[in-house]
Amino acid sequence: xxxxxxxxxxxxxxxxxxxxxxxxxxxxxxxxxxxxxxxxxxxxxxxxxxxxxxxxxxxxxxxxxxxxxxxxxxxxxxxxxxxxxxxxxxxxxxxxxxxxxxxxxxxxxxxxxxxxxxxxxxxxxxxxxxxxxxxxxxxxxxxxxxxxxxxxxxxxxxxxxxxxxxxxxxxxxxxxxxxxxxxxxxxxxxxxxxxxxxxxxxxxxxxxxxxxxxxxxxxxxxxxxxxxxxxxxxxxxxxxxxxxxxxxxxxxxxxxxxxx
Amino acid sequence: xxxxxxxxxxxxxxxxxxxxxxxxxxxxxxxxxxxxxxxxxxxxxxxxxxxxxxxxxxxxxxxxxxxxxxxxxxxxxxxxxxxxxxxxxxxxxxxxxxxxxxxxxxxxxxxxxxxxxxxxxxxxxxxxxxxxxxxxxxxxxxxxxxxxxxxxxxxxxxxxxxxxxxxxxxxxxxxxxxxxxxxxxxxxxxxxxxxxxxxxxxxxxxxxxxxxxxxxxxxxxxxxxxxxxxxxxxxxxxxxxxxxxxxxxxxxxxxxxxxxxxxxxxxxxxxxxxxxxxxxxxxxxxxxxxxxxxxxxxxxxxxxxxxxxxxxxxxxxxxxxxxxxxxxxxxxxxxxxxxxxxxxxxxxxxxxxxxxxxxxxxxxxxxxxxxxxxxxxxxxxxxxxxxxxxxxxxxxxxxxxxxxx
Ligand code: SF4
Ligand code: SF4
Ligand code: SF4
Ligand code: SF4
Numbered sequence: 001x002x003x004x005x006x007x008x009x010x011x012x013x014x015x016x017x018x019x020x021x022x023x024x025x026x027x028x029x030x031x032x033x034x035x036x037x038x039x040x041x042x043x044x045x046x047x048x049x050x051x052x053x054x055x056x057x058x059x060x061x062x063x064x065x066x067x068x069x070x071x072x073x074x075x076x077x078x079x080x081x082x083x084x085x086x087x088x089x090x091x092x093x094x095x096x097x098x099x100x101x102x103x104x105x106x107x108x109x110x111x112x113x114x115x116x117x118x119x120x121x122x123x124x125x126x127x128x129x130x131x132x133x134x135x136x137x138x139x140x141x142x143x144x145x146x147x148x149x150x151x152x153x154x155x156x157x158x159x160x161x162x163x164x165x166x167x168x169x170x171x172x173x174x175x176x177x178x179x180x181x182x183x184x185x186x187x188x189x190x191x192x193x194x195x196x197x198x199x200x201x202x203x204x205x206x207x208x209x210x211x212x213x214x215x216x217x218x219x220x221x222x223x224x225x226x227x228x229x230x231x232x233x234x235x236x237x238x239x240x241x242x243x244x245x246x247x248x249x250x251x252x253x254x255x256x257x258x259x260x
Numbered sequence: 261x262x263x264x265x266x267x268x269x270x271x272x273x274x275x276x277x278x279x280x281x282x283x284x285x286x287x288x289x290x291x292x293x294x295x296x297x298x299x300x301x302x303x304x305x306x307x308x309x310x311x312x313x314x315x316x317x318x319x320x321x322x323x324x325x326x327x328x329x330x331x332x333x334x335x336x337x338x339x340x341x342x343x344x345x346x347x348x349x350x351x352x353x354x355x356x357x358x359x360x361x362x363x364x365x366x367x368x369x370x371x372x373x374x375x376x377x378x379x380x381x382x383x384x385x386x387x388x389x390x391x392x393x394x395x396x397x398x399x400x401x402x403x404x405x406x407x408x409x410x411x412x413x414x415x416x417x418x419x420x421x422x423x424x425x426x427x428x429x430x431x432x433x434x435x436x437x438x439x440x441x442x443x444x445x446x447x448x449x450x451x452x453x454x455x456x457x458x459x460x461x462x463x464x465x466x467x468x469x470x471x472x473x474x475x476x477x478x479x480x481x482x483x484x485x486x487x488x489x490x491x492x493x494x495x496x497x498x499x500x501x502x503x504x505x506x507x508x509x510x511x512x513x514x515x516x517x518x519x520x521x522x523x524x525x526x527x528x529x530x531x532x533x534x535x536x537x538x539x540x541x542x543x544x545x546x547x548x549x550x551x552x553x554x555x556x557x558x559x560x561x562x563x564x565x566x567x568x569x570x571x572x573x574x575x576x577x578x579x580x581x582x583x584x585x586x587x588x589x590x591x592x593x594x595x596x597x598x599x600x601x602x603x604x605x606x607x608x609x610x611x612x613x614x615x616x617x618x619x620x621x622x623x624x625x626x627x628x629x630x631x632x633x634x635x636x637x638x639x640x641x642x643x644x645x646x647x648x649x650x651x652x653x654x655x656x657x658x659x660x661x662x663x664x665x
Contacts, residue, residue, distance in 0.1 A: 030567070033567045033568075034567065037567050037568065148567075149564070151567075152564075152565060152566070152567050153565075155567065155569070156565045156567075156569045158563070158565065161562045161563070161564055163583075163585065164583070164584060164585060165547060165580075165583045165584075165585070166544070166545075166546040166547060168546040168547060168548045168551070168633070169546075169547050169551060169578070169580065169583070172348075172358075172547075172548060172551030172552065172578075173358035173359065173551070173577065173578055174358075175308065175348075175349060175353065176304075177303065177304040177305060177306040177308065177348055178331075178348065178548070178631060178633065180329070180633045181329055181330060181331050181348075181630065181631055181632075181633060182304065182305045182306045182331045182332070182348075183305055187633070189546070189633075190544040190546035190548075190633050190634075191544065191546075204304055215583075215584045216545050216584060216596070216597075216598060217544075218541075218542075218543065218544045218545065218598065220541075221541065221542050221543070221544055221634055222544060222633070222634070224634075225329070225633060225634045
């Protein structure tokens with residue numbers, strides 16, 4: 001690149017397990033290349049250096065669960081040219097969005113000895129629900145190759161090659177035998193965006209939906225088929241309520257099978 | 261029946277009866293000529309096409325049970341090598357791989373940039389167990405990819421896919437005729453049948469009679485004949501050929517499904533039909549049907565750079581008319597709805613393919629029915645439209661599924 005100044009990269013954390021940031025550290029060989037191509041301005045998981053904004057690229061991990069989070073993400077957005085959210089927490093609210101379906105005050109009283117110290121929102125929501133996002137990278141956790149691709153595309157000012165098709169396409173390209181058709185195993189693959197690298201079906205397990213709803217997902221048809229395979233209504237609701245429970249299509253399908 | 265005349269089959273007179281050792285000799289001979297032999301193997305509860313070293317790797321005594329969205333392997337007649345029908349894989353994988361690197365480019369201080377093609381040496385592959393419907397699918401791809409010209413009146417063939425053509429030219433094809441039709445097979449109603457009609461180097465029919473288990477092997481090319489001459493066996497007699505004929509005749513009577521007649525015209529006249537919205541309620545737009553189809557050929561290009569932006573690579577990968585990106589043009593995707601995607605798929609396969617390539621795009625292998633997670637059935641969807649146009653009361657239309665498995 002002819003640029004005289006290296007782009008400044010910041011990596012931010014909200015409510016999350018750190019797994020997606022770790023995917024970046026897990027890039028090992030490529031990480032040195034990344035470190036050579038950018039100036040790492042803020043990445044507490046990797047370095048204590050803190051360089052002031054503005055930033056060329058901000059990677060944001062985690063969901064918004066407190067009033068403080070909601071204010072902080074706005075400041076980060078103001079300081080960032082490109083803001084890319086990474087992982088199911090940041091793109092859909094994460095597993096912690098399960099609280100959205102229940103009484104949060106009840107949880108707080110049950111779990112904490114001094115509930116008064118807890119300052120939390122009633123919901124866990126995606127970054128996109130609070131500020132404009134330039135690209136959402138799905139996954140719980142994100143796939144390191146996809147993460148590198150997004151960084152790479154962003155630095156080279158091109159569109160990332162992150163297909164929005166179903167997990168089934170990945171199964172078929174890999175030659176994986178379909179677990180639903182050949183074994184009768186329930187699988188969320190037909191309504192889930194590809195991205196993990198064919199992990200579960202590649203090991204003869206059904207897809208858990210870690211990468212969230214694919215474009216145009218027909219969750220109702222799949223849920224009907226799961227019922228035909230013998231999955232109970234409760235288990236269908238739970239299948240849709242995992243890492244991407246609050247992604248719209250999964251939330252609606254989960255609600256439709258919630259017999260509470 | 262068109263193919264009852266035994267003397268009409270290609271290379272009449274070059275037929276051998278061999279035992280299982282003859283097939284082992286065949287595999288060994290092909291390996292000796294530097295071929296990677298790919299054949300049927302049981303993997304993860306299905307018949308996959310994978311490298312095989314000998315007949316011991318084949319699905320011995322295994323048959324398949326197929327229906328919409330349903331596939332299971334069962335125990336079949338002991339010793340049978342080719343009792344199954346078709347599985348989730350097709351030879352498309354070998355001739356038209358899911359991902360192909362087309363070229364790479366690198367920045368170059370003097371010339372601006374240089375382009376490199378990947379090593380173009382095609383793999384030397386022998387396909388063991390190509391079913392008659394799959395032979396026809398190969399023929400369809402030969403037209404699509406410009407190895408064979410289209411029919412006159414269907415547009416002049418201008419381009420040949422060099423990668424496909426090179427892999428195809430290297431391939432050695434051992435066909436296997438069907439002794440059993442699967443629950444989703446309907447090749448006969450697509451103009452084919454369970455007996456190979458050419459397009460192979462060797463064709464095998466597995467024969468079980470009075471406790472004898474052997475194979476009729478016929479040559480369909482000079483190369484096939486040269487190999488046939490080296491195999492241990494005896495010259496086939498007329499009664500052997502008749503026994504083989506009885507095998508495929510049995511399969512012909514067992515088709516699990518049937519396509520309604522004149523389907524190309526039927527669909528062309530019903531581009532607006534309430535059935536499209538109805539099937540869209542069930543269809544997942546998951547693309548499994550197109551991925552497993554031995555004739556679907558659509559691909560997309562992916563351009564990737566390295567981090568420094570100094571090198572770039574263009575990769576071609578399988579795509580499908582069921583994805584949103586497939587119909588992306590300036591301003592957005594034109595096929596947003598599942599109904600429009602399903603209609604594109606079935607009308608291309610059964611109707612517009614004729615105008616484009618001079619044949620149907622469907623050979624009746626049944627894969628799209630079996631491997632659709634929710635069991636959507638191309639023959640049922642066509643039949644629903646067929647029935648709606650003539651009323652379901654009264655006579656049963658030709659090619660009905662009624663009374664079939
Ligand atoms: S295993 Fe799951 S993801 Fe893979 S093709 Fe089957 S339904 Fe789709
Ligand atoms: S459309 Fe279906 S039945 Fe026809 S060739 Fe393709 S997979 Fe086989
Ligand atoms: S049916 Fe769809 S995927 Fe198959 S060849 Fe036609 S347009 Fe391509
Ligand atoms: S017809 Fe079946 S396999 Fe094809 S896209 Fe629809 S649900 Fe998937």
